[in-house]
Amino acid sequence: MQALIPSHPRAAGRPSLALTELESMSDEDQLKLQRIKNRDSLTELGIDPYGRRLDDVDRMVAVRERADRLNIAAGEKTEMRARLAGRVMLKRVMGKLAFLTVRDGTGQIQFGLSKSELGEQWSIVKKLDLSDIIGAEGIIGKTKTGELTLWVNHLTFLTKALRPPPEKWHGLVDVDLRYRRRYVDLFANPEVRDVFHQRGAIIQAIRSYLVGLGYLEVETPVLQPIYGGAAARPFTTHHNTLDMDLFLRISPELYLKRLLVGGLERVFEISRNFRNEGMSTRHNPEFTMLELYEAYADYNVMMERVEQMVSAAFEASAKQAVPQKLAAIRAEVQRLQAEKGEEAAQAYAQESRLAAYEEAAGGIDKGRLTAVFNGQVLDFTLPWNRRKYADLLAEYGGVEIHDKDAVFAKARDLGIYETLTTRLGDHPPPPTDAAAGSLIDHAVLVSEIFEETVEHHLTQPTFVYDYPAAICPLTRRHPEDDAIALRFEAIACGMELGNAYTELNDPEIQAENFRKQVAGEGDETMAVMDEDYVLALEYGMPPAGGLGVGIDRLVMLLTDSSSIRDVILFPLQRPQST
């Protein structure tokens, strides 16, 4: 294959391939060779197949808007001139007239090219392949079927594509290939670009919300000698000069709180975190988290921050995307009705969640913050539900949180106790409460029961607050109940969206919690004692509220993406062996 790519940049003097060579080539190579020939023909015509800067290029969306205001009649050509550039997606040639569908970053517009108008440039059209990138100048008009068209009088060849695009109707479907060649996915499947436009808009909205409140955006280390701030296995790496092992951060939390000590009273970081754990539709080894800390606040303030931030994110994404998607689904349903009949249309409506989109779009019309995720309608309208952890546990789990016997019995019923003891390995404790209590904390059982019985009921955005203290080592205790921590999680669709505390700023309690954790199970996921963090607290950290929001998951919910890989541009893939 290497030999097919001529080393000399000019066509002249390239050896022609023998017929036998052509026959022995793979299909893929033959397609590429054809395009190489076209490229070389362009060179022979004196055209650089890898063109250069093109100034004053109009964006297609802007040209469309301008044209709309002109009320162009079908068959009419206007005085309006435009210069456009983009990738050739479709090509329809009929003798001396050709139509191209060309796509730029904002949309697509039909180019009309005729031999009579283009003159000698018509020879370029013949050498044009799908996926080539071109620029064109001309006048705007509409064809007699009413299609907005740039009638081209000058073409600028910009880039030859040596590889063919995917199938023009279905696009790139193979999930593996979509992630591996995201660049193809992005230009071939416009809805993928929409998701990442929305992702950008969501992050932008969050950022301006926080900056508007006087927050400072900061950056803290990714390479950390001690990891902490979450319970997760880290990636390890090594610095050669210092001859030192380092960890990729699992969380920025402990660094950000050091900044509170330093007097940066409102800080946030949009941080890439790395956790060396299992992958799933909701977990990628690297993921993006927003963390923020606000001095003199507490977890109640953080609830407001979440609500406001998600509202802003919604405005920037789903508020426009949901009605647009509904319109697209309806159009497709109509097309199917006309072409394939009622049955096919119904099947498509079902599959594309037409009903949910209708409901959500209807909600938006009435000023509600409704979106669709996995066929469910989510309502982010403020205020969100606020439910006490213990109340939910009683309601769905049927146990009173302080009733150790009941909790233990429930854990056994659910098989949780057995699972946990299996995890402990060689030393299964006798099945008595006292013995269990010594090896498996009451709070751990409670937490497991909660996950098992409550979480999947929490579809609509809900703040679950006041968690068992034993599972919250960085959180301040409830003033009236030492077993309760001032923590909440924001949960939607059974998925943890955010996690917030009234921060623990007592250095002695913090040190003790670290010690307990380290002693705890001796498991590699356990936190490491961070002496410097305790030292920082000893200098005095103002009372504060802190919050973490999983950006990828928020984007999933707002863009109806069922897998985290659909909202990460280049999700981790095993390298392909050839």
Add this chain to the structure above:
RNA sequence: GGGGGUGUAGCUCAGUCGGUAGAGCAACGGCCUUUUAAGCCGUAGGUCUUGGGUUCGAGUCCCAACGCCCUCACCA
């Protein structure tokens, strides 16, 4: 790691009971100045993921490996 699914042309997919490989798109040649996934005529394109096995004969059945997807487990 367990379970389920899947892998056929560059792309999207068929392939019946085991009988020797099919379509559409893309490509190539031809016709075509208003197309909309343009159309029409013609041509070419395959290590059926890989390796074993059963069989006269395997894309198809069996075993194993590999990739990907889903799911469970793990992951507060």
